[in-house]
Amino acid sequence: MGRHREFDVEKALDAALCVFWRKGYEGASYTDLTEATGVERPALYSAFGNKEALFRQALDRYCERYFDYLPEALDRPTARDVAARILYGALDLNTRYPDHTGCLVINGALAGSDEAEPVRQTLIEARAVAETQLRERFERARAEGDLPQTARPEALAAFLMAVTHGMAVQAKAGFSRDRLEAVAEQALSAWPAGSSEISGTSRA
Amino acid sequence: MGRHREFDVEKALDAALCVFWRKGYEGASYTDLTEATGVERPALYSAFGNKEALFRQALDRYCERYFDYLPEALDRPTARDVAARILYGALDLNTRYPDHTGCLVINGALAGSDEAEPVRQTLIEARAVAETQLRERFERARAEGDLPQTARPEALAAFLMAVTHGMAVQAKAGFSRDRLEAVAEQALSAWPAGSSEISGTSRA
DNA sequence: GTCTTTTCATAATGACCGTTATTAAACCAC
């Protein structure tokens, strides 16, 4: 019983997600959030908890809905295909929405006040999870002969993450899709060929 | 005539620079700045102007004092040496100071409130300047046969910037020097060899 | 209908933000 909620919680979360994506955790004010969601402050609090809780729910949603190319990439048959899917997935996500470019996990909180430290750590952890999955995938690839024995899976994973992070920074700076595509191609051109591949023929 | 300034303006600027480096433009409060500099608010205003002006002076100082490996890199004889110096310079700068890791030009303002927009644009411009210098250097390198004719200087410059940006993000996340060195090495391993070089022998 | 419960909108909370009056102290010229 009781009065019914008049707004769509999912839509409100999507709107809040976009605000955080564009302005980051600390840069987004409740004034921004109420305007974007069309929901008054107390309603946001009752539906999501405080700002940090709201951000975490937005982050979860982001990982599910937008970062979904990661599991997809990990399923690719070769390490090079995995890398290509990661790079082009990031490229696409970082430039798809003109009014919130870049990546929420990067824009969210790179540096900030001490109050934002828990959120910053959460984002670091989120990136670490992705990097670990990539490393494990590349370890498997090396075991399968898909990467040379001299390849270093942890270095490849960290390198790939670094490039996507850099692309996110550049996308937030307004880089065009074409310029970022050149970055992705250059990153991929360095990819080590496995014994089971003819060098330089594999492509996403 | 009049009373003498009791604090060292240069030292205060250095201290403020470190605060901005660690917390970014918006994350740094005047409470942080007064504590770090040992200078009261009104004295900071009289010496540097407002917060934005103070940040810009800190940024200028940063470029002179810490980003000095860029001109040094541009003077290297080969494009690969330039790239290596950039990567290892960034690696070193991003990890040299444990209490303000990463890069001021990245940490300063990636995303934020609308009020920080002018500062954000200034940092974007600073990165664009560096990228342009790199691109021009690589164009020269291609003309000199130091890079293959098929090489794309603008892509190489953007790629190099992306990797250093990514390394800055990772350094701010607490990555060790070793892990970042692996990223730099991986980035360098992709470097195209010029007709005047024996492939894969050049090293920083 | 009335009661209970939940949501709604308005507006207030204390804290901190960047920025400045204000006043006392220190210095040089004379």
Added chain:
DNA sequence: GTGGTTTAATAACGGTCATTATGAAAAGAC
């Protein structure tokens, strides 16, 4: 010394921050 000028420290400014108290409105239960 005295006057004029600059800096120093204290404390205040209005504004915005995240958060919440308050009371009206809406819905089901009885």
